[in-house]
Amino acid sequence: MSAVTAALARRRAYESVHALLSDDHNDEQGLAALRDLTRAVVVESGGEGAADLAIELSLKLAEALERIAAECGLSADELAEVWFVG
Numbered sequence: 001m002s003a004v005t006a007a008l009a010r011r012r013a014y015e016s017v018h019a020l021l022s023d024d025h026n027d028e029q030g031l032a033a034l035r036d037l038t039r040a041v042v043v044e045s046g047g048e049g050a051a052d053l054a055i056e057l058s059l060k061l062a063e064a065l066e067r068i069a070a071e072c073g074l075s076a077d078e079l080a081e082v083w084f085v086g
Contacts, residue, residue, distance in 0.1 A: 065079050
């Protein structure tokens with residue numbers, strides 16, 4: 001991924017998370033904004049852009065899990081299992 005592509009993926013990742021967090025009182029509105037953003041990424045950059053967005057979101061989530069897990073005395077893998085598997 002080029003530096004320009006990486007920067008765009010980071011920006012889109014931020015916009016994705018912001019869409020979900022920006023309106024605590026209307027989850028449906030945040031999800032609709034996220035869907036619109038994701039569709040725009042696909043239209044603008046195709047599947048490669050969607051993959052870049054997914055990779056960037058995964059990288060940032062992994063970083064956050066590592067920080068939270070360290071504060072809780074867990075491994076990031078353990079915390080990810082709790083969050084995603086149950």
